[in-house]
Amino acid sequence: MSASLSPAALRAKERPSPLTTGHITVAGIERVTPGVQRITFAGEDLARLPDEEPGEIITLIWPEDGADRPELPVNGWRFAPDAPDQHWRNYTVRDYVADGPDGPLLTVDFVLHGDHGRCSRWATGAQPGEVLGFAGPRIHFYGEPTADWTLLVGDETGLPSIAATLDRLPPGHPTLVFVEIADAGERQEMASEADLVLEWVTRDGEPAGRSRRLEEAVRAASFPRGTAKVWVAGESLAVRGLREHLRDERGLAIGPQQAIGYWKHRDTPDDVEEA
Numbered sequence: 001m002s003a004s005l006s007p008a009a010l011r012a013k014e015r016p017s018p019l020t021t022g023h024i025t026v027a028g029i030e031r032v033t034p035g036v037q038r039i040t041f042a043g044e045d046l047a048r049l050p051d052e053e054p055g056e057i058i059t060l061i062w063p064e065d066g067a068d069r070p071e072l073p074v075n076g077w078r079f080a081p082d083a084p085d086q087h088w089r090n091y092t093v094r095d096y097v098a099d100g101p102d103g104p105l106l107t108v109d110f111v112l113h114g115d116h117g118r119c120s121r122w123a124t125g126a127q128p129g130e131v132l133g134f135a136g137p138r139i140h141f142y143g144e145p146t147a148d149w150t151l152l153v154g155d156e157t158g159l160p161s162i163a164a165t166l167d168r169l170p171p172g173h174p175t176l177v178f179v180e181i182a183d184a185g186e187r188q189e190m191a192s193e194a195d196l197v198l199e200w201v202t203r204d205g206e207p208a209g210r211s212r213r214l215e216e217a218v219r220a221a222s223f224p225r226g227t228a229k230v231w232v233a234g235e236s237l238a239v240r241g242l243r244e245h246l247r248d249e250r251g252l253a254i255g256p257q258q259a260i261g262y263w264k265h266r267d268t269p270d271d272v273e274e275a
């Protein structure tokens, strides 16, 4: 099985995780759209962050209530037995600068999904100087140089990875992208040298995680011929529907890291997996 993996996929499989942990400080805040807050973090601990593939996954850690800084895992992903109960969630490396004039910088795009999530609430009111922890990164997407074309599908939470991937696809590479957003105001500029066909799918009032419009748009699409590199992310139940359609009805090869639940709607059953 592993003999058929590309060198990048093999590297992803063999890379230890997490590679590094550390503290980061909020350095910049920009409202990209009404529903997305872009936060740039600075800190010398980021100097050791590898950024080999687009959209690598980073785990962010928030301090317990009343504390200024979170405690970090001390042994791989393990926290000390007396560590406080801290909030952590997975996010995407939207951008990473290793050696800019202000030192290493990490950019994360936070979807503002309301007051009911701590990360969303925090990102809405984040202030320069606040300190979070991080652990990672892990490779999620890896390029497949032998693929004839690439299919990227996601909701707002998958958009940072899709945008980071589009930054790095080879010039002229046929690429089909479907992104679900709340409404037209959530569209972002997407630059790419790939031969890109991009469809924004708006929910227009339907609830996030319960709309079927993304799957309907993908079902209605004509795909190019040849071997596809597929990547899908979004609400877990929506991703399951897309995975089944693409694999069972379209016959596309989808490995374990290629269609991932990024969050779970409160009504999604427990047996539907989330990354």
Ligand SMILES: Cc1cc2nc3c(=O)[nH]c(=O)nc-3n(C[C@H](O)[C@H](O)[C@H](O)COP(=O)(O)OP(=O)(O)OC[C@H]3O[C@@H](n4cnc5c(N)ncnc54)[C@H](O)[C@@H]3O)c2cc1C
Pocket: 057, 089, 090, 091, 092, 093, 108, 109, 110, 111, 112, 113, 116, 117, 118, 119, 120, 121, 140, 156, 157, 158, 160, 161, 208, 209, 261, 262, 263, 264, 265, 266, 274, 275
């Ligand atoms: C590998 C990976 C990469 C990710 N990258 C990003 C990223 O770059 N940017 C990003 O914004 N998110 C990203 N996510 C998704 C993010 O981790 C989740 O949305 C997370 O649940 C947010 O945490 P929270 O504390 O705000 O809410 P939680 O405490 O986890 O959840 C509270 C409530 O909010 C609901 N909820 C959670 N997320 C959403 C949402 N997006 N829309 C509507 N309701 C929601 C839940 O159903 C729950 O009812 C990624 C997830 C994974 C697994």
